[in-house]
Amino acid sequence: MTEFFKKLAGIDRRIIYLTVFLATAIPILTKKTMKIEPLPEVKKAYEYIESLPESSIVMVSIDYDAASMPELQPMLETFLHHAFRKNLKVIMLGHWALGLPLGQQALEDIAKKYNKIYGIDYVFLGYRPGVAAVIINMGKDIKSVFSSDYKYTPIDSLPIMRSVKNYKDIKLLFGLEAGAVGDAWIQYGYARYNLPIILGTTAVMTPDYYPYIQANQVISVIGGLRGAADYETLVEIPGQASIGMLAQSVIHLVIIAFIIIGNIGFLVLRRAKK
Amino acid sequence: MKKEIPLAITFISGFLLVLALFIPHKPFGNLEEIFNDWYIIVSGFTMLLGIDSLLEYNFKKIRRKEKDAPYSLVLILSFFITLIWGVTEIVRTPEHNPFSPTSTFSKYFYNSIFMPLQSTMFAILSFFIASAAYRAFRAKEFNSALLLVSAVIVMLGRIPLGQGAAPYVITVIFLVFAWYFYAESVGITETGTKLLYILVSVAFIALIYPIGWVYLKQHIPSFADWIMNVPQMAGKRGIMIGIALGGIAMSIRIILGIERTYMK
Numbered sequence: 001m002t003e004f005f006k007k008l009a010g011i012d013r014r015i016i017y018l019t020v021f022l023a024t025a026i027p028i029l030t031k032k033t034m035k036i037e038p039l040p041e042v043k044k045a046y047e048y049i050e051s052l053p054e055s056s057i058v059m060v061s062i063d064y065d066a067a068s069m070p071e072l073q074p075m076l077e078t079f080l081h082h083a084f085r086k087n088l089k090v091i092m093l094g095h096w097a098l099g100l101p102l103g104q105q106a107l108e109d110i111a112k113k114y115n116k117i118y119g120i121d122y123v124f125l126g127y128r129p130g131v132a133a134v135i136i137n138m139g140k141d142i143k144s145v146f147s148s149d150y151k152y153t154p155i156d157s158l159p160i161m162r163s164v165k166n167y168k169d170i171k172l173l174f175g176l177e178a179g180a181v182g183d184a185w186i187q188y189g190y191a192r193y194n195l196p197i198i199l200g201t202t203a204v205m206t207p208d209y210y211p212y213i214q215a216n217q218v219i220s221v222i223g224g225l226r227g228a229a230d231y232e233t234l235v236e237i238p239g240q241a242s243i244g245m246l247a248q249s250v251i252h253l254v255i256i257a258f259i260i261i262g263n264i265g266f267l268v269l270r271r272a273k274k
Numbered sequence: 275m276k277k278e279i280p281l282a283i284t285f286i287s288g289f290l291l292v293l294a295l296f297i298p299h300k301p302f303g304n305l306e307e308i309f310n311d312w313y314i315i316v317s318g319f320t321m322l323l324g325i326d327s328l329l330e331y332n333f334k335k336i337r338r339k340e341k342d343a344p345y346s347l348v349l350i351l352s353f354f355i356t357l358i359w360g361v362t363e364i365v366r367t368p369e370h371n372p373f374s375p376t377s378t379f380s381k382y383f384y385n386s387i388f389m390p391l392q393s394t395m396f397a398i399l400s401f402f403i404a405s406a407a408y409r410a411f412r413a414k415e416f417n418s419a420l421l422l423v424s425a426v427i428v429m430l431g432r433i434p435l436g437q438g439a440a441p442y443v444i445t446v447i448f449l450v451f452a453w454y455f456y457a458e459s460v461g462i463t464e465t466g467t468k469l470l471y472i473l474v475s476v477a478f479i480a481l482i483y484p485i486g487w488v489y490l491k492q493h494i495p496s497f498a499d500w501i502m503n504v505p506q507m508a509g510k511r512g513i514m515i516g517i518a519l520g521g522i523a524m525s526i527r528i529i530l531g532i533e534r535t536y537m538k
Contacts, residue, residue: 020404034434066389067396084370098392101384129317133310140307145314151369197530210502211511226432249435251400257428258408260446263422266412267454274461 002272008265011263016258023254027247034245038230041213045198045220046234049079049172054087056171057164061185062094062103064178068202069102072176072229074241075108075200077176082235084114084121089160091170093125093146095134095181100127103176104150119158126150132184139167139193167193172219176200182209186217200227281531288529329353356383415452423447424501427490431498440494444486452478 038046052058060079064072083090092107094100104124111122117228118124125146128134137145148154155161163169173195175185182199189195196219201209203224212218222231225248228241287309295303332346340346363377364370400533413419430436430443452475461470490497527533 011408015437016408017401020401024400036434039495040499064511066392069393070397087391098388101381102389105441128314129321130310130314133317137307137310137314144307144311151371207502207506207510209508211514214503214507224432245434249433251404252429253435253439255404255407256429256443258404258441259411259426260421260450262408262411264450266419267450270387271454271457 002269005265005268005272008261009269010265011258011261018257019254020214020251023250027250028243030246031243032246033242034249036229036233036242036245038227038234039223039227041220042222042227042230042234045222046082046231048196048198048219049082049086050086052086052088052171055089056172057089057160057169058083058090058172059170060090060103060107060211061091061173061175061181062092062099063096063181064102064176064202065096065099066102068099068178070240070244071202071225071228072178072200072241073102073106074225074244075222075231076103076176077110077239078228078231078235078237078241079200080106080110080117080235084116085235088171089120091125091160091164092122092123094127095131095184096178097127097129099178103130119153120160123155123158123160124150125155131181132188135184135188139189139195141166167195170195173197174200177209178202179205186212190217198222240263277534277537280537285529285531288525292529325353359383386497392447419451424505425495428498428501430490431494431496431501436494436498437491440490441486444490445482448478448482448486 060076062076080090090107090111092103094103107122108125111118116122124257126149128145134145139273142161143155146155149158167173167189173185173189175182175197177199178201182201182205185195185197185199186262190197197217198219198221200222201224203226206221206223206227209218209221209223213221222228225241225244229245232239288300290305291309294302297303317409317428329350332349335346336343359379360372363372363380367377371377403413407425411418411425413422426443426447430440455471455475455478459468459475462468524533528536
């Protein structure tokens with residue numbers, strides 16, 4: 001009997017890996033979506049974007065790369081659908097050089113679907129090194145940091161940028177965060193210039209941003225794949241995040257089952273030792 | 275002089291930036307902007323430094339014929355192929371951009387090689403996290419049991435299947451705890467303590483229905499929210515305030531030249 005509980009307390013990691021693989025792959029392959037009740041934080045973010053008047057200028061910051069793509073790319077795509085559907089004007093830039101093509105490709109693809117014109121309805125500024133310095137200087141004058149867009153077109157010649165000097169002209173910053181850039185946006189963008197911020201974060205980063213929500217330093221945070229799926233539900237464009245919810249549900253239950261099994265083995269063995 | 279000049283630069287820069295924040299008028303007012311511009315330029319050049327260091331390290335490995343030298347060769351080849359092709363695309367494409375619609379190779383390289391590789395590296399984490407959760411979440415004492423239960427509730431509260439699964443999961447967990455306390459009570463001779471253990475065991479069984487099947491079945495998402503919004507946030511805020519105070523103290527030490535490790 002003790003042998004059985006020893007096995008429960010020390011399951012071979014290869015069995016865990018195989019179970020995790022199957023519990024993730026099978027639900028994703030079925031491509032089934034689930035009914036979700038959106039989290040209050042996501043509803044708050046959605047309602048804020050909904051309340052923005054037509055032609056408002058929003059800024060999107062790409063602060064992630066392919067590693068965080070499964071969580072953050074659906075958020076970006078849903079936001080772009082939401083923004084273009086509402087005829088908001090989008091300025092995109094980023095602080096993670098390796099992630100910028102993800103933003104650029106999504107922006108171009110989705111803008112095309114809504115017949116939006118580059119330079120009038122949206123612009124892609126690209127990357128400048130220096131994170132905090134870039135954020136601070138843009139608060140004074142965006143042109144002092146980005147004198148041209150990623151195609152080397154002077155931004156003065158782009159109609160969308162003619163009415164934009166600094167953060168006073170930006171109605172929202174939508175930051176997609178896989179690291180600490182979100183903190184810099186809040187500490188410099190919000191604290192110094194009152195820039196309204198909504199952050200889309202990876203699940204592992206989300207708890208870090210909760211204190212900012214309570215302190216009203218960000219409007220809200222869309223956290224992880226669940227947040228992305230909630231946002232897709234609210235915008236009524238089910239995508240990759242909604243498909244991923246079944247896999248996430250199953251894998252959470254599998255991990256909980258492993259934790260319980262491990263504890264049963266552990267507690268029985270501890271009793272036996274006594 | 276080797277030490278004094280960097281110390282003086284640090285002191286003057288730090289002092290002027292603090293001054294600029296409190297005196298937003300000329301000549302101090304626009305100092306921050308100027309310093310930030312310099313910082314952006316210097317940041318750009320640090321990339322060259324990084325490339326130099328990366329290449330030197332990997333070339334050394336190849337020269338010494340170390341065990342993992344083939345990986346270094348792959349890295350160096352990938353670096354130069356990407357660089358040369360990137361520059362070619364900048365010159366070749368009308369937009370002068372390696373990611374413009376006409377730059378086929380860069381797009382192919384990014385979408386078909388870089389993106390899957392980086393995603394795969396990160397996806398592997400899920401296996402390690404599952405294995406680590408299984409090994410780390412053990413109810414060794416009261417605190418770890420509390421952490422375990424909170425983690426399970428948050429995991430259940432954040433998934434659509436959570437509400438349906440919560441009663442069953444809570445039933446199993448509470449039954450395990452009830453059994454454990456009862457089993458512990460068997461060996462105890464002191465009547466008071468024995469009774470306490472039995473009472474705790476009975477309490478776990480009695481709480482299965484009201485907590486698992488009535489409260490959590492309906493309210494597990496809001497209970498998970500409460501865990502995130504109250505105890506989690508309180509801990510997080512404490513850590514953040516601690517980090518901020520530490521950051522201020524360290525900045526003062528650096529500006530005043532007490533902390534000099536950055537020069538090593």
